[in-house]
Amino acid sequence: MASPNVSALFFDYFSLQSCLIFGVSFLVIYQVFTREKPVKLPPGPTCLPLIGNVHRLGGRQMHIVTANMSEKFGGIMHINLAGMKAVLLTDLQIIREAFLDKTDRFSDRFRIRLGEYIWGTKGSLIYENGNGWKSHRRATLRALRNFGMGKRSLENKINEEARCLARSFEDENGHPFNPQPTVQNAVANVICSISLGSRYDYDDPEFRSLLDYIKVFMSERSGPSLLSVFPKLWFTPFYKSLRKQSVKCISFLRGVVEQHKATFDSNDIRDIIDVHLQGNDEEGGSDEKLPQSLIWRGLFDLFAAGTDTTSNTMLWGILLLTQYPRVQEKVQQEIDDVIGRERPPTLPDRLHLPYVDATLMEIQRFRPVACFVPPRAASVDTELLGYSIQKGTNVWINLYAVLHSPEHWKDPEEFIPERFLTADGKKTETPEAFIPFGLGRRICIGEQLARMELFLLMTNLLQRFTFEIPKEDPKPNLAGKHGITLSPGRFRICAVNR
Ligand code: HEM
Known part of the structure; x- marks a missing residue:
């Protein structure tokens, strides 16, 4: 007997119709399981080809323009920076959810290509991620504390620097002068004495040119420029002189390490x-050591982040006091009552100088020098307020928007130190x-040092x-110019002897 034909048997058993139903169902199920999940992006402005939303971000006033954009799009926005997708946060509760509640997912820094071209990111405190960054941050924080951050041992050094600064103001004999170079030098000397072991005279030409380089980079040439959108321009002849200065700065720091x-x-x-x-592994033994060849890189971050931020805050303070003479008088009166004019201020005095403290806080709120924290990046695919944030997305936060939000501050565009005082005026409240120093795992490591410097130098x-x-x-x-930091621009003052 002939064996039955297999295909005939198959078609006897399964009709053509059932085969079709099976095939279509298989395809549908396959599609459902293999389809990419729809990405729900936050709302944001429409983009132009090539440049995305760069033209809408407000240039040197981007902290204000992007804060205002949130009125239309809300506290979480999607923006396109010449093809690079970014999420911009302006709302305090969303920022807290990302950087505090979901800190594991939002504590990486976004790699900025321009920074990689100029200084590299290996050994950087600000731009490194992972275990190397954790160990480096821990070791640096420990060292900052050992060398006096938040302690009275550093008080004398800062008071000495304040005396030098006051002498240089005195030398102007009440005539107009630009306070920027000396204030920047004084502030840089504090971080240099802790990190490099030396201070530099205000007329040292080599150090002056390093400070000018930092100022140009942090306040003037950086920020929303063509260079930041097209970083390869760095290698064109247009940037030859800045390239040379970068090399000089790096070799200065390498020389000090040698x-x-x-x-x-x-x-x-x-x-x-x-x-x-x-070696930084004496406590616990699990820390990764920073290779000696990269020590200069962390020093550069301390020097740049520690100098430009604090000196611009000092300059904003001086400028604002000239514009609000009633505040300046009240500050001086409180200092006269509590310390007098002879003895140098001490850290414990701060507790008895609530108006001085409140004024320093209001300066940082009114003109925050770090309007945007150095961009973070999502370390995994995640979700924020129901929106999808893909791994690697550049996450910006606009601190200026939080510090000027009418939701949190009454009359935010007014300069009112009293807003930080308790009802009886005897204490400050925060x-x-x-949040001028950011928040979460990557909060500023120099906060205590900066607060010490601002208090002692100003007083x-x-x-x-x-x-x-x-x-x-x-x-x-009083608008200022936005680069990496918000600086007050050039102005002159008279320092009149009291
Ligand atoms: C008024 C002065 C200062 C302000 C307003 C300021 C503000 C900030 C802000 C907003 C951040 C980003 C925080 C975040 O991502 O959440 C930051 C990071 C940083 N700051 Fe400051 N800063 C100041 C002074 C200093 C000083 C004196 C130093 C040096 C000791 C310093 C060193 C750093 C470093 C190394 C980081 C990176 C931390 C990390 O990524 O782990 N800053 N700062």
Whole structure:
């Protein structure tokens, strides 16, 4: 007997119709399981080809323009930076959800290509991620504390620097001058004495040119420029002189590390360089050591982040006091009552100087120098407020928007130190929305140091001088210029002896 034909049997059993039903169902199920999930992006402005939304971000006033955009799009927005997708957060509760509640997913930094071209990111405190960054941050924080951050041992050093700064103001004999170079030098000396072990005279030409380089980069040439959108322009002849200055800055720092290696003594740890030379694993033993060839890179971050932010805050303070003479008088009166004009201020004095403290806080709220934190990145595909945030997305937060939000501050565009005082005026209080140093795992490591410097330097200066804008100068512009930091631009003052 002939064996039955297999295909005939198959078609006897399954009709053509049932085969079709089976095939279509298979395809539908396959599609459902293999289809990419729809990405629900936050709302945002429509983009132009090539440049995306760059033209709408407000240039040097981008902190204000992007804060205002949130009125239309809400506290979480999707923006396109010449093809690079980014999420911009302006609302305090969304920022807290991302950086505090979901800190594991939003604590990486976004790799900025321009930064990689100029200084590299290996060994960077600001731009590295992962275990290397964690160890480096821990070691640096420990070293900052050992060298006096938040302690009275550093108080004397800062007071000494304040005396030098006051002497240089005194030398102007009440005539108009630009306070920027000396204030920047004084602030840089504090971080240099902790990290490099030395301070530099205000007329040292080599150090001056380094400080000018930092200022150009952080306040003037950076920010929303063609260079930041098309970083490869860095290699064109247009940037030749800045490239040369970058090389000079890097070799200065490398040179200081080499000098330290030559004189290193493990029984006499002089500064942060020595801490790294000694190795940073003495506590716990699990920390990754920073290779000696990369020590300069972390120093550069401390130097740049520690100098430009604090000196611009000092400059905003001086400028604002000239515009709000009633506040300046009240600050001076409180200093006269509590410390007098002879003895230098101490850290414990701060507790008895609530109006001084409140004024320093209001300066940081009114003109926050770090309007945007260095961009973070989502480390995994995640979700925020129901929106999809894909791994690697560039996450911006606009601190200026939080510090000027009418939701958190009454009359936010007014300069009112009293907003930080308790009802009886005897203490300061810190509202949840006061976040000029950022928040979460990557919060500023120099916060305590900056707060010490601002208090001691300002108090020393206001013991001796009243600041005024020269009569012949125009009324200063209080808008400022946004680069990486928000700086007040160039202005002159008279420091009148009290
Ligand atoms: C008024 C002065 C200062 C302001 C307003 C300021 C503000 C900030 C802000 C907003 C961030 C980003 C935080 C975040 O991502 O959430 C930051 C990070 C940082 N700051 Fe400051 N800063 C100041 C002074 C300093 C000083 C004096 C130092 C040096 C000791 C310093 C070193 C750093 C470093 C290294 C980071 C990166 C931290 C990390 O990524 O882990 N800053 N700062």
